[in-house]
Amino acid sequence: MPGKARPKILVVLHQEHSSAGRVGHVLIENGFELDIRRPPLGDPLPDTLDGHAGAVVFGGPMSANDQDEFVRRETDWLAVPLKENRPFLGICLGAQMLVNHLGGKVEGHGEGLVEIGWYPIKATEEGRKLMHWPEMVYQFHREGFSLPGDAVLLASSESYPNQAFRYGDNAWGIQFHAELTRVMMQRWVVRGAERFVLPGAQPGRDHLGGRLIWDMHLKRWLDEFLVRIFGEPAKG
Template sequence: MTVPAEKPKKVVSKKIAIVVHQEQSRPGRVGALLEKRGYELHRLCPNLGCNLPEDMSDYAGVVIFGGPMSANDCGTLAGIKCELEWIPKVIDAGVPYLGLCLGAQLLTRALGGRVNPHPEGKVEVGYVDIEPTEAGRAWFEGPMKVYQWHREGMQIPDCCELLATNDTYPVQGFRCGPNAFGFQFHPEVTLEMKEIWTLKSERLKQPGIQQRGVHLSMHALYDPPLDRWIDSFLDRWLATDQRSAAPELAMAAD
């Protein structure tokens, strides 16, 4: 009599790799929501000499946040070069990847796309409207007001699916395969972070930029829908894990 082999037990990792770009950078609301779900945050900063993990089996996901540098700085910043080389390994391993602002632009470049300033020099700083594409309606209920802080935009390659857009920077959100997402905006930014970012910021001196009072006073109006969206999104994002240890989750996400 042949005894059926036992199915391997599903190993559920409770660690998230949090990649930041400055010593004072913080994961904000995204980090808090992941910790609320019981995940341990493993903070990494390649620009300060941290090595990125080669073995991703211990991680349930990777989030790469924003920063003042460019995704094109791989020739001058070893940390940016390291991230660009590492991101395809994360995706190929089937680990859920989430890129926010610079993290989305790094994903774009790692996949063969381009990152450039706006041809007319326009920037998005403050509250900006975006709307979902037809494919994006599966991820966004409708148009949203999001928080932005960037001066470059993306041209994603054909392997990516556009999820959200606007007239100024057409790529606001995209997906590559089942497990990698990039968003140009900042769902992680809390009111406290806005207070820090807008204090004595040179970026706010540019023409047409929303001033500090707008950033702070409009938080109570525009932030709650974004808070609900990212809270819901994170569960669906974590469920895109493509590794054999989580087949049911992967299927549920699609």
Template sequence: MGQIRKILIILHQEQSTPGRVGFLLRQLGFELDIRRPRFGDPLPQSMREYEGVVVFGGPMSANDNDEYIREEINWLAKPLKEGKPLLGLCLGAQMLTRHLGARVYRLDNGGTEAGYYPITPLAAAHEITADACAPFPGHVYQWHSEGFDLPNGATQLAEGSTFPVQAYRYAGNAYALQFHPEVTYETINRWAMRGTERLKAPGTKPADEHIAGWHLYDSAVATWIKAFLPKWIETPA
């Protein structure tokens, strides 16, 4: 039997799951080690046992002063220093941004993105899965009220109109995505139905448009993330 290859999964809510990203990583033969630092799970002292780490989203802010938030942001030094692939999704992307010294911010008008929005892939984005014929998606699922600046040394991959920095790469194998490629139809349905209050914020889409957007845009996102993950996890630093 070959050695078990593990991916560290960091979640921030009790009921959260790694969704489509977790399913695809398992399909690639990885075992998922799921940790929830918010609920007392320790983060490993070293990434030696892991092939990479995915840091998922949550309703909290990377600017919060909670101890687990500060500790998790500081902990990101380990995969970066050890050259292990790192993928930050929404809050995870914002935590990486804070770790790299750039700003995570709210809009003065309280503007929020929740639903499907167009983004523009930049030149560097086209290299990532070009040989797999899986173009970077042009519409993605969002659910966030904060955005981030581009850290020094990072390469921007996609831009948006409300929150300009939508994706970047850092140090070859660390990626930050402001959007949610991991969501399934069930996730979107649950978030949209339960998030009624949050969908009153300026800029958000009504719940029925979330579901309609899934039917229009999810297949392109699914094709891209399925092609992206093997490249991400095998990329040497």
């Protein structure tokens, strides 16, 4: 007798070789199937999420303010999970697209500072009510975002005050990266090396060294965070 079909999570990636990383691993372990779409390569996005248990939009080297067709299409598409009140998570670029969709602003730091490496964050009172947050997170961004109206701030950092938020019951955005496997981080450090000279960025050795210290706590947070957003499908 065939088993029950796994509920699907829509996964939106932005490069040919991008991966859902640990987010994908955790979702699969929790009983979901991944429906991977790459809009920059021409993949369509569904008109409804009736066939999905939720969606995750990942990061990428582009800006949420770029005028590329797929950036505008994705940003407009966020009306679907919001209108249908389906679980949605935006990571870095995905969070910035959500902010733009909600009428907020995405822009660089006023003094040109970036966050590339490991940086401390602090949960707000609302964030602490939800769960325990890591002290340090991995960042790789040159732009941040304002807090959309009616959104609830969950975590903050010194240079970029808006690090995590919830909008409504089911839409979530985070600026930092908990999805990187060790192999992914090594790839980012090699391919992004020219950015390590930017103001506030950390050298590549500190990215990998920090992982040995802080990654276990970040992964534990991610496991709990994904269950809080998407739940776990009923077994059987």
